Amino acid sequence: MTKAKYLFISLAIVAIGCTSTSTSGKLPIYGNKIFEENDTIYHTIEDFRLVDQDSSWVTNATFEDQVYVSDFFFTSCPTICPKMKQQMLRVYEKFEDNGQVSILSHTIDPKHDTVAVLKDYASKLGIKSSKWKFVTGDQDYIYDLGEKSYMVMADEDPEAAGGFIHSGAFLLVDKDRRIRGVYDGTVDEQVDILLTDIDKLLKEYESTK
Amino acid sequence: MNQLNKILTVVAIFLLISCGGSQGEQQKEENSASSRDEIRLRQYKVQGAKIYSTYCANCHQDDGKGLAALYPPLAGSDYLLEDFARAACIIKNGQSKEIVVNGVTYSQMMPGNPISNLEVAEVLTYILNAWGNEGGLIGVKDVDKWIDECEEDY
Numbered sequence A: 001m002t003k004a005k006y007l008f009i010s011l012a013i014v015a016i017g018c019t020s021t022s023t024s025g026k027l028p029i030y031g032n033k034i035f036e037e038n039d040t041i042y043h044t045i046e047d048f049r050l051v052d053q054d055s056s057w058v059t060n061a062t063f064e065d066q067v068y069v070s071d072f073f074f075t076s077c078p079t080i081c082p083k084m085k086q087q088m089l090r091v092y093e094k095f096e097d098n099g100q101v102s103i104l105s106h107t108i109d110p111k112h113d114t115v116a117v118l119k120d121y122a123s124k125l126g127i128k129s130s131k132w133k134f135v136t137g138d139q140d141y142i143y144d145l146g147e148k149s150y151m152v153m154a155d156e157d158p159e160a161a162g163g164f165i166h167s168g169a170f171l172l173v174d175k176d177r178r179i180r181g182v183y184d185g186t187v188d189e190q191v192d193i194l195l196t197d198i199d200k201l202l203k204e205y206e207s208t209k
Numbered sequence B: 001m002n003q004l005n006k007i008l009t010v011v012a013i014f015l016l017i018s019c020g021g022s023q024g025e026q027q028k029e030e031n032s033a034s035s036r037d038e039i040r041l042r043q044y045k046v047q048g049a050k051i052y053s054t055y056c057a058n059c060h061q062d063d064g065k066g067l068a069a070l071y072p073p074l075a076g077s078d079y080l081l082e083d084f085a086r087a088a089c090i091i092k093n094g095q096s097k098e099i100v101v102n103g104v105t106y107s108q109m110m111p112g113n114p115i116s117n118l119e120v121a122e123v124l125t126y127i128l129n130a131w132g133n134e135g136g137l138i139g140v141k142d143v144d145k146w147i148d149e150c151e152e153d154y
Helices: A002-023 A081-094 A113-124 A139-149 A188-208 B004-056 B082-091 B117-128 B142-150
Strands: A034-036 A039-042 A049-051 A057-059 A067-073 A101-107 A130-134 A153-157 A164-166 A169-173 A179-184 B100-102 B104-106
Touching: A067 A081, A067 A164, A081 A101, A081 A139, A081 A188, A101 A139, A113 B104, A139 A153, A164 B004, A169 A188, A179 A188, B082 B117, B082 B142, B117 B142
Parallel strands: A067 A101, A101 A130
Antiparallel strands: A034 A039, A049 A057, A067 A169, A153 A164, A169 A179, B100 B104
16 A cells, blocks of 8 residues: 555656656657767757659758658558648648748658659648648658658558558657657647647747857 | 307317327327437437548548548538438448539549448438538438449449
């Protein structure tokens, strides 16, 4: 009984500790850290080069001095993608006029999702600006990028609806290529948090200027 | 005079009772039939809502409004409301042809759904009575007939 009480109290302290850090203003930094003398090296998104719906190259440099939200999807996806896109539209609409925020959606079905297909999809979704980039490239390259850089899983699976299994995660990446938030892109409330986290992240840069 | 009055009153009362009686019977029958339908409508809507959230809501969304020009709306959809039989066939077998809904062209493929005719009736009843749609109850016998007569592809 007392043991259980202690456990409860320590859990409560941990819980309080967690909430207080998350409300302090700074977002956590995700991924493995390497500690070197007086310095911490964080997990970062590796160099990449993909093509967007306007046939333009998209690389890390495209997002210089920007934060961006990244996800993985495919246009013929009958399961979670439409929900994800509906939620991502909220990000697009809220930050439409903010040059510091971009969106990067990777197709995991590049054989089908060519530049033309992505262009059509984006325009049907009502995306007019280049703020939201739908990118394609070599399939293995994209899967590798997803797994190693964004820490999300994507795979071909003939058993799954639509032929692919993949995560519905939205990832928030800061100006230093670090992952600062992971959200379920199919859940309203999670995307509410993402929207306020983007504001928080932008504030961090304001205060360091 | 008094006598006549009495007779008239008796006749009037008799007529009233007999008419009232037969009217009451009819009313009762109608009432029980409509309350049976009412209960079934409610059951179908409850079951249909579950099926909807599993198989349909990803694309057509919880509010039935669809998604931009990618996925058509079901709420207030002229294409849906003009032909219930076609709707049942598309729910069951999917759709690959381009369609126009409320003046907007949609070409995204819709997959068929691995559900029974009863479930088609339930989900169709739900869709036809949600978000301001007023399509009433769709019975499973109608759905059986419609599914048998579906076109090759839509």
